[in-house]
Amino acid sequence: MRGRMSWDDLWPILLNGTLETLYMVGLAALFTVLIGLPLGVLLFISRRHGLVPMPRLNALLGALVNTGRSLPFIVLLIALIPFTRLLIGTTLGSTAAIVPITLGAFPFFARLTENALDEVDSGRIEAVLSMGGNTWHVISKALLPEALPALLAGITLTVVMLIGFSSMAGVIGGGGLGDLAIRYGYQRFNDQIMVATVVTLVIMVQGVQMIGDRLVRALAHRR
Numbered sequence: 001m002r003g004r005m006s007w008d009d010l011w012p013i014l015l016n017g018t019l020e021t022l023y024m025v026g027l028a029a030l031f032t033v034l035i036g037l038p039l040g041v042l043l044f045i046s047r048r049h050g051l052v053p054m055p056r057l058n059a060l061l062g063a064l065v066n067t068g069r070s071l072p073f074i075v076l077l078i079a080l081i082p083f084t085r086l087l088i089g090t091t092l093g094s095t096a097a098i099v100p101i102t103l104g105a106f107p108f109f110a111r112l113t114e115n116a117l118d119e120v121d122s123g124r125i126e127a128v129l130s131m132g133g134n135t136w137h138v139i140s141k142a143l144l145p146e147a148l149p150a151l152l153a154g155i156t157l158t159v160v161m162l163i164g165f166s167s168m169a170g171v172i173g174g175g176g177l178g179d180l181a182i183r184y185g186y187q188r189f190n191d192q193i194m195v196a197t198v199v200t201l202v203i204m205v206q207g208v209q210m211i212g213d214r215l216v217r218a219l220a221h222r223r
Helices: 007-045 055-070 073-079 081-088 094-118 122-130 135-172 176-186 191-222
Strands: none
Touching (some): 007 135, 073 081, 073 094, 135 191
């Protein structure tokens, strides 16, 4: 693999790495939202003056989220190797990489969710409560719909971060473009592959950001 490659040789390798990255990012984004969204909602409603005040639970969840956000992802990636092996059966490949990627991202998205809910006008919440609504009605009829543009912006930011995480997962053989850049670009001194993977990642990030921004603007205009 050392030296220049023809496009016919480079294209299949690059395509496979791109598909593995999309697979990792897609599933990790899904799991991150499934975990981070309810956690962020719980952080918001369990505040001392929230809808369901639970200060001790809020402090515990806040500490958990802050700890997860404070750990550098490369450290978390290595620290979770035993857990990933226990859960998946291996630490190699794109499927195994989804575990640390998700665990590294959901605390970040939980805080984004909490911040998005902070932007909701308290009058909306009071209106639902005055009509006899319960906590679930407030969440489903006021908080989440009103915070949807901010939540979508947070998802966009999170997906961009996940692309970076998926690249770092290549350090431990996580597959994808990061693994391709390390094994074939760096270790085999192939600048062609290194440049190709960097360009592909930049295009991927720009595409996600552009689509996310357009969706956010469309939602904001409807409001």
